[in-house]
Amino acid sequence: MRLNSPKLNIMYKACMKASKSLIRDFGEIENLQISSKGPGDFVSSADKRTEKIIIDELLKAYPDYGILSEEMGKINEKNKTNRWIIDPIDGTSNFLNGIPQFAISIGYEEENEIKNGIIYDPIKNELFFAEVGGGAFLNNSRIRVSKKKNLKNSLIGTGGPRSNSKLKDQIFKEFFEVSYNTETPIRRFGSASLDLANVACGRFDGFWQRELSYWDIAAGIVIIKEAGGFIDFLDGKTDESKKMNIVASNSIIHNELVDLIKKKNIENN
Ligand code: 2AM
Ligand code: CA
Numbered sequence: 001m002r003l004n005s006p007k008l009n010i011m012y013k014a015c016m017k018a019s020k021s022l023i024r025d026f027g028e029i030e031n032l033q034i035s036s037k038g039p040g041d042f043v044s045s046a047d048k049r050t051e052k053i054i055i056d057e058l059l060k061a062y063p064d065y066g067i068l069s070e071e072m073g074k075i076n077e078k079n080k081t082n083r084w085i086i087d088p089i090d091g092t093s094n095f096l097n098g099i100p101q102f103a104i105s106i107g108y109e110e111e112n113e114i115k116n117g118i119i120y121d122p123i124k125n126e127l128f129f130a131e132v133g134g135g136a137f138l139n140n141s142r143i144r145v146s147k148k149k150n151l152k153n154s155l156i157g158t159g160g161p162r163s164n165s166k167l168k169d170q171i172f173k174e175f176f177e178v179s180y181n182t183e184t185p186i187r188r189f190g191s192a193s194l195d196l197a198n199v200a201c202g203r204f205d206g207f208w209q210r211e212l213s214y215w216d217i218a219a220g221i222v223i224i225k226e227a228g229g230f231i232d233f234l235d236g237k238t239d240e241s242k243k244m245n246i247v248a249s250n251s252i253i254h255n256e257l258v259d260l261i262k263k264k265n266i267e268n269n
Contacts, residue, residue, distance in 0.1 A: 014057035020123040051088035083109045085218035091191030105193040107218030117219030128197040130226035143230040145250035146202035154205035158185040196220030200227035206249035214240040
């Protein structure tokens, strides 16, 4: 594995340490599912446990770096230059239901640009990582986006809408539109970071989802780019305090996919 950059090395260590506890916790889910209490509270403590291990490791290495993390929020907020963006369990609903499709996602941001990203699927033992200018990798191998030339033959992933989404109708219309223009049914695997990793390594040709948080996608941004793909913020919304709408693809089918999603919205307005 080419993890010889100092940042990736620290991220990797934090990720591996946290994943040991996460895998143990996932093993408990099956028992809790059949108990009357259910796994809800347990999952939220697993989330916090995983997050704490990651944050402790990162702060040990760089005590003054900023942190934005799903559960804990912000740490060292004054440092605007160097920041870790963390999602301890991306795919929480899968985790909660005992479905092995979730990941730890850590991005490193410098001067508002994501420089390094790690997405780790502890169940498949798949580590996706990238550093700006250094290419993207899955475990020991360099990864590239797919070479599909048109949407019709593409495999596309998506997610959402959330139950309280104000964009529900719009999201369903987009789903409908993309479905009508692809031969293979759309996939919805429930972990946005792994969906982006799937685009980066060519399993998916494209992915779009509305209303994501920055920690869902931070690591994926650099991994997609370094794998030769394209990631686009629909409506140009890149304010991290708001939900983000994204389209990621192998770049060849990008315009076709974006046009289709936007076309539907123009028709609706
Ligand atoms: P999470 O598992 O960390 O909540 C599911 O479609 C994907 O969307 C997951 O990556 C999930 O991240 C993300 N997501 C972001 N906000 C969400 C929300 N409020 N409800 C469900 N999924 C959400
Ligand atoms: Ca998430």
